[in-house]
Amino acid sequence: MPTPSPIHTELEQRLIDHIAQYGPITFEAFMEAALYDEQHGYYPSRRRLSRSTPVGTDGDYFTSPASHPAFGALVALQLDEMWRNMGSPGEFAVVEMGAGGGTLGSDISEYVQQELPQFAPAISYISTDLVPPAGSDRVGDGSKLPIGVTGCVISNELLDALPVNRFIVQGGELKEIFVDFKNEKFIESVGDVSEGEIAGRVDPFLDSLPESYRGEVNLKLGYWADSVAATLERGYVMTIDYGFDRPELYKPVRIDGSLRCYYQHTLGQNPLSRIGKQDITAHVDFTAVDHTLMVMGFSRIGKPSQQEFLSNIGIDGFLRDISDRVAAGEMRRSESEEDLAGIGSLINPEGLGRFRVAVHSKGVEVDGEGGRQLTGISGGALLSEGHSAPTLNASTVDHARLLRSSNPFSQSRPHPGEIPTWEELFSDEP
Numbered sequence: 001m002p003t004p005s006p007i008h009t010e011l012e013q014r015l016i017d018h019i020a021q022y023g024p025i026t027f028e029a030f031m032e033a034a035l036y037d038e039q040h041g042y043y044p045s046r047r048r049l050s051r052s053t054p055v056g057t058d059g060d061y062f063t064s065p066a067s068h069p070a071f072g073a074l075v076a077l078q079l080d081e082m083w084r085n086m087g088s089p090g091e092f093a094v095v096e097m098g099a100g101g102g103t104l105g106s107d108i109s110e111y112v113q114q115e116l117p118q119f120a121p122a123i124s125y126i127s128t129d130l131v132p133p134a135g136s137d138r139v140g141d142g143s144k145l146p147i148g149v150t151g152c153v154i155s156n157e158l159l160d161a162l163p164v165n166r167f168i169v170q171g172g173e174l175k176e177i178f179v180d181f182k183n184e185k186f187i188e189s190v191g192d193v194s195e196g197e198i199a200g201r202v203d204p205f206l207d208s209l210p211e212s213y214r215g216e217v218n219l220k221l222g223y224w225a226d227s228v229a230a231t232l233e234r235g236y237v238m239t240i241d242y243g244f245d246r247p248e249l250y251k252p253v254r255i256d257g258s259l260r261c262y263y264q265h266t267l268g269q270n271p272l273s274r275i276g277k278q279d280i281t282a283h284v285d286f287t288a289v290d291h292t293l294m295v296m297g298f299s300r301i302g303k304p305s306q307q308e309f310l311s312n313i314g315i316d317g318f319l320r321d322i323s324d325r326v327a328a329g330e331m332r333r334s335e336s337e338e339d340l341a342g343i344g345s346l347i348n349p350e351g352l353g354r355f356r357v358a359v360h361s362k363g364v365e366v367d368g369e370g371g372r373q374l375t376g377i378s379g380g381a382l383l384s385e386g387h388s389a390p391t392l393n394a395s396t397v398d399h400a401r402l403l404r405s406s407n408p409f410s411q412s413r414p415h416p417g418e419i420p421t422w423e424e425l426f427s428d429e430p
């Protein structure tokens with residue numbers, strides 16, 4: 001085994017050795033190593049640190065489940081309706097892929113037990129992740145994925161964490177951005193595209209893209225769709241993530257692409273620094289999500305924003321429920337403020353509310369063809385009617401407190417002027 005150089009981490013040294021032997025690597029291979037290398041990748045090393053998680057106040061970014069348990073409760077109400085639409089089968093498996101610490105699964109399961117007694121005996125919840133938390137008994141690895149279930153496959157912010165290839169337009173031609181190592185630094189190098197599929201996705205837009213335009217292509221979606229199809233025999237796929245349909249994703253105005261790095265709640269620009277120590281994400285190509293699932297026999301049901309989806313289910317009813325409890329003296333106003341802020345953040349049009357909730361189905365009669373609609377997609381009588389809102393507990397209240405300061409990314413920003421807004425984070429402008 002080569003002795004690691006003192007100025008490079010073991011992971012960096014391995015990448016350097018590989019590049020020296022075989023030449024520049026694709027960005028996808030680089031991102032795979034930076035995020036998922038078993039020893040030094042971002043997710044495995046964060047998950048091994050006790051009391052440390054990539055998500056939430058101690059981590060590098062927030063997600064909806066970390067913001068408020070109302071997210072899991074509203075998703076639970078949608079799952080209950082899916083189950084009823086399918087004729088209330090005796091077994092309904094919810095399989096979550098990329099479950100992280102498993103918060104969404106526990107929030108859904110808890111809410112179903114408390115509020116949905118008819119659904120409760122039918123539902124089983126299976127959480128899996130490529131990198132399950134160390135010693136977790138609630139999140140299993142990919143080998144725990146079942147095959148051929150009736151139910152729903154769900155993911156939240158899984159697809160934006162899959163490694164992507166990067167491209168650049170040079171001299172009007174489509175080129176790929178690789179990762180090289182020169183003069184003691186990881187640098188970008190440009191060459192011919194490594195996979196025909198990259199050109200297949202970008203070529204239709206090439207004429208409209210300006211010189212030096214950069215973007216990403218997620219070739220891993222096909223593998224994800226394969227495993228969704230193997231897992232789900234009949235039911236729904238609910239895919240929650242940030243992204244666009246392809247014509248919007250590859251708009252000329254997005255000249256720098258959508259790659260983002262997160263380190264301790266700050267937004268970084270350089271994926272080639274802090275290798276294995278920062279998160280890297282790219283916006284999801286929802287056209288590719290549709291195509292890869294439709295090839296596997298799924299039908300597209302809809303793709304509302306998270307704000308529309310949660311509003312259709314009845315998030316306002318939860319907000320009213322909390323206010324009513326304050327008015328009735330069942331809850332202190334100061335406690336309620338944390339809950340109202342946490343719930344509100346889920347539909348913030350400048351933040352989590354801009355995520356998409358893509359729903360697909362297989363073997364289920366869909367709306368307009370004798371099947372029943374899904375309220376989260378099409379609206380209708382609120383599913384939250386008659387159900388109470390979950391509230392934060394001592395361990396989750398800190399998250400809402402940070403959100404209430406209106407900026408979850410304020411922690412490591414010493415100067416107020418440097419705090420990035422949600423708008424900056426998710427900005428669609430250059």
Ligand SMILES: C[S@@+](CC[C@H](N)C(=O)[O-])C[C@H]1O[C@@H](n2cnc3c(N)ncnc32)[C@H](O)[C@@H]1O
Nearest residue numbers: 043055063098099100129130131156157158161
């Ligand atoms: C951004 S985190 C989201 C975690 C969680 N869903 C949440 O909302 O907090 C992405 C997760 O996807 C997992 N992941 C990445 N690739 C995966 C794959 N191929 N199969 C399963 N999980 C994967 C990562 O380990 C990570 O836990």
